[in-house]
Amino acid sequence: MSLLTTPHQPMPQIDEIIALTAQYMPEKSCALLRKAHDYAAVIYEKHPKRMSGDPYLSHPVAVAKILASMRLDIHTVIAGLLHKGLRGRPKSAEIEMAELFGEDVASIVSGATKINDIQFMSRLDYKAENVKKMLLAMSTDIRVLLVKLADHLHDMQTVSFVDPARQRELAQDTRDLYAPLASRLGIDWIKRELEDLAFQYLNPEAFAALSSQIEMSLQDRQNFVDEIKQILEAKLHEAGLQDFIIFGRPKHLYSIYRKLITQNISIDKVYDKVAFRVIVQTIGECYEVMGIVHALWKPIASRFKDFISTPKANLYQSLHTSVVGPHGDFMEVQIRTKDMDEVANDGIAAHWAYKEGSAISQKDARLFHWLKQLVQSLQEVDDSREFLDAVKTELDHAEVYALTPNGDVKELPSGSTPLDFAYSIHTQVGNRCTGAKVNGRIVPLKHEIQNGDVIEIITSPSQHPNQGWLSLVKTSRAKNRIRHWLLQEEQERFLEIGREICERELKRHNLNLKRIIKSGEVREILKKLGCNSLEDLLRKTGSGKITIQTLGEILTAFEIKDERQKPPEEPISIEQEPLLTSRIVKARKSSQSIVKIDGIDNVLVKISNCCLPMPGDAIGGFITAGRGVSVHKAECRNFLDSDPNRRVSVRWTTSNSSHKAKIQILAQNSKGLLVQICNQVTAENADILDVEAHSSKVSIEATIDLVVEVSDKEHLSIILQRLMNIRGVLKARRM
Secondary structure, eight states, X not given: OOOSSOOOOOOOOHHHHHHHHTTTSOXXXXXXXXXXXXXXXXHTTTSOOOTTSOOTTHHHHHXXXXXXXXXXXXXXXXXXXXXXXXXXXXXXXXXXXXXXXXXHHHHHHHHHHTOOOOOTTSOHHHHHHHHHHHHHHHHHOTHHHHHHXXXXXXXXXXXXXXXXXXXXXXXXXXXXXXXXHHHHTTOHHHHHHHHHHHHHXXXXXXXXXHHHHHHHTHHHHHHHHHHHHHHHHHHHHHXXXXXXXXXXXXXXXXXXXXXXXXXXXXXXXXXOOEEEEEEESSHHHHHHHHHHHHHHSEEOGGGOEETTTSOOTTOOOOEEEEEEOTTSOEEEEEEEEHXXXXXXXXXXXXXXXXXXXXXXXXXXXXXXXXXXXXXXXXXXXXXHHHHHHHHHHHHSOOOEEEEOTTOOEEEEOTTOOHXXXXXXXXXXXXXXXXXXXETTEEEOTTOOOOTTOBEEEEEOTTOOOOGGGGGTOOSHHHHHHHHHHHHHHHHHHHHHHHHHHHHHHHHHTTOOHHHHHHHTHHHHHXXXXXXXXXXXXXXXXXXXXXXXXXXXXXXXXXXXXXHTSSOOOSOOOTTTOGGGSOOOOOOOOOSSOOEEETTOOSOOEEEOXXXXXXXXXXXXXXXXXXXXXXXXXXXXXXXXXXXXXXXXXXXXOOOOOXXXXXEXXXXXXXXXXXXXXXXXXXXXXXXXXXXXXXXXXXXXXXEEEEEEEESSHHHHXXXXXXXXXXXXXXXXXXX
């Protein structure tokens, strides 16, 4: 039931929520829910009252009630009660919450807490960052989104108590983000109510006028519904069908309003203001009822859709048809089974595997696979306005359902082309796309895909994107991938041009890059030019952001300074300088032993490469055959597995020698990542002795293994901290 114009409702009570959850949860879960309510009452006690005058607790209780009405698992319902419970509290509060109600609850609440209010019409950078946070949190656990939807729904149900400017902000968020998200998850009742609430506050005059017109025709509409139900029931019984239900409900206001605007018609011309729904027992009966409906009334061929044989991406299934009714009015009829109807109303909530406390199934995972794809496709969109536009485009209703030759369904916006389809499969398939076969017929890239098309993408290794492709694609994923390729190509061109310019200017000023780097003066040059690295300097020079005149002025100052110092070494070109790719330095021989073997002198000592111990590590020695004593970390597996009779006691001595250390870095794969890592290491006066990078075609993550030369453990710790500060680095640790 819609709450659009109803008076202020009394605050829901915990007993109402427990009564709802008792219908599908064990008794112990209900007891945990009451415990969570008592805990919530304490943590919200000092929160200010709601604008309605209700205590703050009324909001989380209402959110929990919405989640319970969706028959969600106990952890999600409790998270609804506690979803504001970490705001403004110390980090220990999350640990306390996990101990009391489980890790799942704490994780969902933490994810919801990190998402601040999103304002679509102002402060672009701020809101873009918050949308990114929300998408990332939701792609990890979709229950974060379910809590946020319930939270926002109750905010909109009580939005009449806030000032008009805030009403419009929340309504804009609702129309642009939350209603489309509910739609993509298939939670139709939340989507309908959010759309109507947004309509009420964004277009109050149109809302009032349309409400009045619809209300005036209420009795006529009910008589029409009763008449159609009687005719259908009689025909279905006559065909031998017994166990079925027929519903007739008015379409929600916003869908009628949108039809008035898009078709430029008056309210009296909207014939299908009522939608009929027939619920039967089997799929076979669905098609049987469809035949009966089409025999009764003339079908409109263009309005028939079979979502049973080709389900939507959110697993929605139903038969849709529009017919010319007994009085010449258009009628929409939807036919589905009871299970399909649950999915149609509750979407992902009807499937959610967490209800049973089990891991999410592969089938359920497909329900929000599109969200993970969205996060991946938007990772490299830095411009805030472009990012938000891409999100809104991605959330628009998909209207075309096409299939791969293997039968996989791809959901795309109307007007999509084979390029959109290719990029929905994989970035490289899109980049190499030359055309497509649609239903066995070769078509050009500009061909518009139709419902039910079977599409086979044709690729060529010599093909690559061009600027013209941007006008051919509809999806944000395809646009972002094309822009990314074009930008990379442009950046590579800038790099080459910049390298040539810098080499020429260095020679003209009789400067040696290697000496500048070793002296540390390169940092001063980069700082003066506003660059993060040498690669950044080259690209900015190649693109013209740094002019040759500016570069020359900086180098002239260093040329004068250089003349006062010792003569430059052998000239070295930009291309030869390894810092621009991965600075790998040959290992230096240790000048003296830094390990003392108790009771033994003048014995060859070798630091083991398997664990690379350094001063501060507990160590042990192993007598090798003809190669002296090998020194290992005390916990090294190779040392622990060695012959105890050949172990000796060793200890560190005071020394200024350098030490090798292995570092492993896990990061999001991106252009220039390796250069940034090398720059951060060398900026701390550490040499890189070896580097090895690994990436996967099926993952966006890369693993980089480094061997570096450091002075001590503290030096290594500083380097690890600098690596963690690089954008995209997820983990940096000593191996």
